[in-house]
Amino acid sequence: MKRSRRSFLKIAGISALGIGSKPILNAFSASAPQGDTPQPAVMRKPEALTAKHWAMVIDTTKFKSRDDFKPIIEACHSIHNVPELKNKNHEIKWIWEEGYKHAFPTLENPYFEEKVKDLPFLVLCNHCENPPCVRACPTKATFKRESDGIVLMDFHRCIGCRFCMAACPYGARSFNFRDPRPFIKEEKINLKFPRRTKGVVEKCNFCAERLAVGQLPACVEAANGAIIFGDLADPDSDVRKLVSTNYTIRRKLSLGTSPSVYYIV
Amino acid sequence: MLELALKGSKKYYGWMTLLLGVIGGGFVFYLWQFNFGLGITGMSRDVSWGFYIAQFTFLVGVAASAVMVVLPYYLHDYKAFGRITILGEFLAVASVTMCILFIFVDLGQPMRVVNVILYPTPNSVLFWDMIVLNGYLFLNIIVGWKVLEAERNGIAPPAWVKPLIYLSIPWAVSIHTVTAFLYCGLPGRGFWLTAILAPRFLASAFAAGPAFLILLCLLIRKLTKFDPGKEQIQSLAKIVTYGILMNVFFLVCEVFVVFYSQIPEHMDHMKYLFFGLHGHGVLVPWMWTSVGLMLLAIILLVNPITRQNESVLAVACLAVFAGTWIDKGLGMISGGFVPSPLHHVNEYVPTIPEIIITLGVYATGFLVLTALFKIAVSIKEEIAA
Numbered sequence A: 001m002k003r004s005r006r007s008f009l010k011i012a013g014i015s016a017l018g019i020g021s022k023p024i025l026n027a028f029s030a031s032a033p034q035g036d037t038p039q040p041a042v043m044r045k046p047e048a049l050t051a052k053h054w055a056m057v058i059d060t061t062k063f064k065s066r067d068d069f070k071p072i073i074e075a076c077h078s079i080h081n082v083p084e085l086k087n088k089n090h091e092i093k094w095i096w097e098e099g100y101k102h103a104f105p106t107l108e109n110p111y112f113e114e115k116v117k118d119l120p121f122l123v124l125c126n127h128c129e130n131p132p133c134v135r136a137c138p139t140k141a142t143f144k145r146e147s148d149g150i151v152l153m154d155f156h157r158c159i160g161c162r163f164c165m166a167a168c169p170y171g172a173r174s175f176n177f178r179d180p181r182p183f184i185k186e187e188k189i190n191l192k193f194p195r196r197t198k199g200v201v202e203k204c205n206f207c208a209e210r211l212a213v214g215q216l217p218a219c220v221e222a223a224n225g226a227i228i229f230g231d232l233a234d235p236d237s238d239v240r241k242l243v244s245t246n247y248t249i250r251r252k253l254s255l256g257t258s259p260s261v262y263y264i265v
Numbered sequence B: 001m002l003e004l005a006l007k008g009s010k011k012y013y014g015w016m017t018l019l020l021g022v023i024g025g026g027f028v029f030y031l032w033q034f035n036f037g038l039g040i041t042g043m044s045r046d047v048s049w050g051f052y053i054a055q056f057t058f059l060v061g062v063a064a065s066a067v068m069v070v071l072p073y074y075l076h077d078y079k080a081f082g083r084i085t086i087l088g089e090f091l092a093v094a095s096v097t098m099c100i101l102f103i104f105v106d107l108g109q110p111m112r113v114v115n116v117i118l119y120p121t122p123n124s125v126l127f128w129d130m131i132v133l134n135g136y137l138f139l140n141i142i143v144g145w146k147v148l149e150a151e152r153n154g155i156a157p158p159a160w161v162k163p164l165i166y167l168s169i170p171w172a173v174s175i176h177t178v179t180a181f182l183y184c185g186l187p188g189r190g191f192w193l194t195a196i197l198a199p200r201f202l203a204s205a206f207a208a209g210p211a212f213l214i215l216l217c218l219l220i221r222k223l224t225k226f227d228p229g230k231e232q233i234q235s236l237a238k239i240v241t242y243g244i245l246m247n248v249f250f251l252v253c254e255v256f257v258v259f260y261s262q263i264p265e266h267m268d269h270m271k272y273l274f275f276g277l278h279g280h281g282v283l284v285p286w287m288w289t290s291v292g293l294m295l296l297a298i299i300l301l302v303n304p305i306t307r308q309n310e311s312v313l314a315v316a317c318l319a320v321f322a323g324t325w326i327d328k329g330l331g332m333i334s335g336g337f338v339p340s341p342l343h344h345v346n347e348y349v350p351t352i353p354e355i356i357i358t359l360g361v362y363a364t365g366f367l368v369l370t371a372l373f374k375i376a377v378s379i380k381e382e383i384a385a
């Protein structure tokens, strides 16, 4: 439904603008949903993993040291062709490490030992249930997939206005300040995932492309059980059980974004 | 009437050539940015909007302030402003032109800008901002042009212009309100998350815009045979006075709420701007200069003796303009990004290419402004002769 509405708007927009010649418009109207002809549906591979509400639980007690994060970050960044830019201003990151006081600035406790304040946490896009980035985007390049709650991006539609970056309260988004391609190591390029162009925003996508072929997110695979992923809407799922029996925290709950990433502390 | 913009004195041609030169320079640097990406600016992952968006915000205010001459004339029948409404409307046209250009040069993928129209998204404030800005531009072009044409021909403007004029009044308020909504509706940005942001924007606009108009009027009187009028300038001066008083009052309200509540997410930005945070504070001297200029302006404007002296008034207007420009064009945007939502302090300073592109956009605005004012003033001279 969502999809057909999107494509309908697209067609309506193009025809309203009168772009394209008549044959092209005819081709469009031939494929547009009409009356009771069956509507095109998204074909799912039989092995695809599906859920009503994908969520992630990060069990911070299972991480011994900072070194445990490295393979996880590396797995995500190499699979997604995330470039390594030396200039900190232009940095692109999907999943990274923050000290406790930065990851949870509103939960600071002045009596924590310095060690605790700097305790490292993995942070990433929270795939908020009520995402401000989606609300802000003027082109629907950032959207929430209604079927499973993942907040996704269309790199080809993004105009690079960066409104979504201002809107995200978790600093989860990066902008391609320059062409990222020269900064992806040749031997690491993953041809199965798109590389980005300059001038668009990007962020973690909960490995939607891997879920579609029956694989768990790359960080989950690399975390040796410290990151658990599943359907929060399913009462029997691991994530649901963990969230209901453990004390978990989420980032900046008071903002009403309702993150789908939970931390066991 | 357009031909009037083509005939002019040597000085006029010289000024226009200078502006074209600056535009050319800005364009060359824009081509560089277009090729390389926004990486040639000082913006970063943490401060993702910079100088361009700040200038845009400031100029939306200048554009909106046209309402301060249109409203008294058309709604309160304040006849004196009839002489200068056209100047206000044409100033609005030039300002909105700059606003649209500033948004454009800030885009990472400018070639895709039509996506905003192809995929209309009513939940995005930017979508509405596009609508109100373009609408305001057209309203002012049509109204200004038609009224001026009628004036030249010595007839009344066509009846259909009246409703457009009335429409332009709330529309002016809307452009700055919607622009404030871009910022004040974002959950994680404590500095902007205040219901007083739109009123604050309007107050500073109603100070900065008319102040600039006064300066332009004084200049026109000097350079041409058209005198915008002493009474007109004094009435504008009173508007500037109320505007700047309100702006400072709103700032005081903001400071009180932020520092009395002591909520860190709101307070830290103010601390950063006025005192520096964790050893970072490039904007501190600027912000205090801004406060100083605004206070100086208030002293000069509230006192009738100084206000009525046109040379002192010019100084006061300069102070208002510079003070509000620093406040909005420098502090307002980067102040909202520092510290970041994760409480990192990454400062922002515009780069030279960024400043040259900015100057190019300003030069484009001044080119439009000069041409339009030239037309308006030539017609006024024609009628007087």
Ligand code: SF4
Binding pocket: A124, A125, A126, A127, A128, A131, A132, A133, A134, A151, A167, A168, A169, A170, A171, A172, A173, A203, A257
């Ligand atoms: S964490 Fe940020 S980018 Fe991710 S869904 Fe929430 S608001 Fe959007």
Ligand code: SF4
Binding pocket: A136, A137, A138, A139, A140, A141, A142, A153, A157, A158, A159, A160, A161, A162, A163, A164, A165, A200, A201
């Ligand atoms: S930068 Fe791209 S994804 Fe972000 S709000 Fe603009 S168009 Fe949408």
